[in-house]
Amino acid sequence: MLSNLNGSFTGKVAFVTGAASGIGRETALAFAREGVKVVAADISEQGNQETVHLIENQGGQAIAVKCDVTRSEDIRAALGKTIEAFGRLDFAFNNAGIEPRNPAPTAEYEEEEWNRIIDINLRGVFLCMKHEIPLILEQGGGAIVNTSSGAGIIGIKGSPAYTAAKHGVIGLTKAAALDYAAQNIHINAVCPGYIDTPMMGRFTGGTDEGRSQVIAEEPIGRMGKPEEIAAAVVWLCSDAAAFMVGHAMVIDGGQTVQ
Numbered sequence: 001m002l003s004n005l006n007g008s009f010t011g012k013v014a015f016v017t018g019a020a021s022g023i024g025r026e027t028a029l030a031f032a033r034e035g036v037k038v039v040a041a042d043i044s045e046q047g048n049q050e051t052v053h054l055i056e057n058q059g060g061q062a063i064a065v066k067c068d069v070t071r072s073e074d075i076r077a078a079l080g081k082t083i084e085a086f087g088r089l090d091f092a093f094n095n096a097g098i099e100p101r102n103p104a105p106t107a108e109y110e111e112e113e114w115n116r117i118i119d120i121n122l123r124g125v126f127l128c129m130k131h132e133i134p135l136i137l138e139q140g141g142g143a144i145v146n147t148s149s150g151a152g153i154i155g156i157k158g159s160p161a162y163t164a165a166k167h168g169v170i171g172l173t174k175a176a177a178l179d180y181a182a183q184n185i186h187i188n189a190v191c192p193g194y195i196d197t198p199m200m201g202r203f204t205g206g207t208d209e210g211r212s213q214v215i216a217e218e219p220i221g222r223m224g225k226p227e228e229i230a231a232a233v234v235w236l237c238s239d240a241a242a243f244m245v246g247h248a249m250v251i252d253g254g255q256t257v258q
């Protein structure tokens with residue numbers, strides 16, 4: 001609990017994509033613990049419902065909306081339900097994303113895989129901001145956090161699309177932050193290192209060997225926890241972070257400073 005920093009969160013509403021799992025779910029829960037009303041947006045209806053139940057069990061308020069972040073009509077409909085249910089939009093965490101499936105050197109990389117990753121991990125963030133910003137402006141400002149990655153800071157061998165998408169999220173965050181800084185929307189990004197989520201389970205193949213290889217890249221000697229990203233996102237949306245504009249906050253156990 002961040003003790004409701006300067007009253008930043010009283011009566012506020014957050015739209016969280018990728019809320020059915022991992023970092024998105026933990027961030028939805030963290031917002032709700034601060035008294036923020038949460039809209040859990042994800043392609044997974046079942047996962048969304050589970051997140052809403054978890055929030056309700058801890059005494060918070062939330063709704064689930066099915067939303068594919070690559071489809072403008074889905075995003076518009078989900079934001080429409082947000083306004084219908086809660087009357088306003090203050091914060092957005094544009095976090096939905098996928099991991100690379102078939103790593104390959106750039107010249108051998110499949111065009112279809114490139115398109116799929118750029119579509120969800122980069123174009124999806126742009127589309128969400130495009131439709132969120134007018135609503136946030138309507139009530140005088142707010143905050144947006146976009147999920148990049150350590151792969152937005154350094155290159156990942158065999159993952160040109162994921163690396164390009166996550167670098168792109170940082171560039172997009174900077175441009176949008178400049179566009180709206182004077183209108184009181186604080187736009188920043190987070191760059192998680194290896195975080196122990198269902199995505200990481202798929203990435204490591206769920207084996208001890210896979211996990212050990214990932215942990216060996218982390219100077220801190222462990223993976224991060226989704227709660228450690230959630231805390232940063234909630235702080236970035238608070239009044240305490242009001243002077244942070246267009247920044248990419250790296251939370252990675254030291255992985256990218258080696």
Ligand code: NAD
Binds near residue numbers: 019067097195
């Ligand atoms: P996760 O797989 O646990 O959760 C991702 C969620 O995004 C899922 O619920 C999934 O259904 C949803 N999603 C996928 N495609 C979607 C779409 N088109 N529209 C709406 N929702 C969609 O993954 P996670 O580890 O929580 O990752 C969250 C974000 O963090 C991603 O953007 C990921 O790239 C990034 N990230 C993760 C790590 C890590 O180590 N886990 C590290 C750096 C960055």
